[in-house]
Amino acid sequence: MQHAPEQAGGIRVWERVVVDVPGPEFEPAPPRPQGGTCPDAECDGWSTPEMTLRSASVRGERHRYYRQPRQDAACAVLHEQTGTVVFAVADGLSGASASTVGASEACRAAVWAVHAQLDEGRAAPDLVAVLRHAAGTLHRQAAAMLRREPDLAQVEELLATTLVAGTARAGAHGVEVSLIRVGDSGAWALDLAGSRFLPLFELKTDGDVVPTSVTALPRVPERPERWSGTLAPGQVLLVGTDGFGDPLGDGDGQVGALFAAHLAAPPSPLWLAHLLDFSRETFDDDRTLLALWPRGAAR
Template structure:
């Protein structure tokens, strides 16, 4: 039975009942052969359903009110291994934006150096800001490059406040490009380009573990998947005294006086996750069906790029936000 059949609807589960379990990364999947010039049936032609699904529809093109240059795809999918790390990453429009023609407001960027340093940035443009997708892309590209150029190696402290201040200024400067203004306008950036940002500098250690230094503004978050548990490291929705999550989002270009930071050691068998609330909200504490799905996907194995993206594009009623997730596994040094 397919690893993910338990999360599909009854018809999907029956259709996949005879499928073999997905192979691990060390055992590549057998290619699907074409026979009699017919297209093979492949499980990814349907979304993985968790609980009650969202309606099925053809995505709508991005509307005229949003910038069309540079081109912004519905989905970004990336993954590779280098030195001490294996990475899988995906960013995609949620069902709401696919339905109403808004662009993908999430984005991600990753840089690596000499196989022993990985720099990751994930951002979620705030829905109420009309050009927040531009803000998200600007923030992740600036932050990942700043970490590559300026973050010290090892356990040294990173000047997080400096990073977020410079990233905020990069957003403000975008008002010249986006609006054609003669000079940058911080007020308009705060209206149009608002975005969350979570960043991480990951260093390979001699004992085969990875040291991660993390920081965030807004509700994008980081988790450690260890021993089958999703351990929150930082970010995520804040809760009221009554235990209710707040929908209010802080974001750049406003930089808080105190930056949320965290450190973690990622051991072999663990997975470091960084993502937006499109993943974090349905994950919750990791004890439900979404947690089960991603435990099966990530724990003890590395999925293919397409498998990773297919799982992140799961269908669950009311959870229709854009989703971005980066997964990092320590990789034994050769």
């Protein structure tokens, strides 16, 4: 990591993090409104007695250049009565005309649907019902935007998005995590001792074959992909869009080394956003990452 020369008062300015060969340099253009707008970058971070959360979402170079808004979103809240962290990460499909809205609405709908179930006393939220609620929210949002009742294809054309939603709570043997997903956003357990990224869902690529289509909300698969387990000591939960997952790959390269080093302990939310905005040629998608450390997991 290189720093710019000292500025007034001895404060240094952060320079862009570069991995291998950087992408082109240019000043980002303002996004055109496409059903909704969102800032170029946003981040969040807080701790409970049991866990520390950080999240960040940044607009990719392709969207900065072509004046498109960021199409990723993340949302996380604490259910105070149970100590459960509820979270969601979404990646609006590029072919959907208002995918920025789709991603943000899907995240909010999923998080608050889980929160409502916990309020009702459910020990294990029905995550399939959460997906259906998020899909219904997208349908209602499309109806409001179109000012008429849309069919499923019209909701897709407007608001299609991937979604990973889940919960994390302290259990007798560690942090218990439950996840569900639609689409190709991913989740990993980062093993701090070995600097290994252990995928919790099937990876996007299968050999040299990359899927050309992605199942996305508002369609809910008959059997959505799920993962449940307990974070082992020294592991960090990561949930991210393919803008992070694609350059990460199997985690053995330079991007994996960069994040393994900087996520050994919870960074500041602003530093996570800065780190996530690294420059590497050919990787120009939006990037979103949510990380959850059990307290005491950092080395």
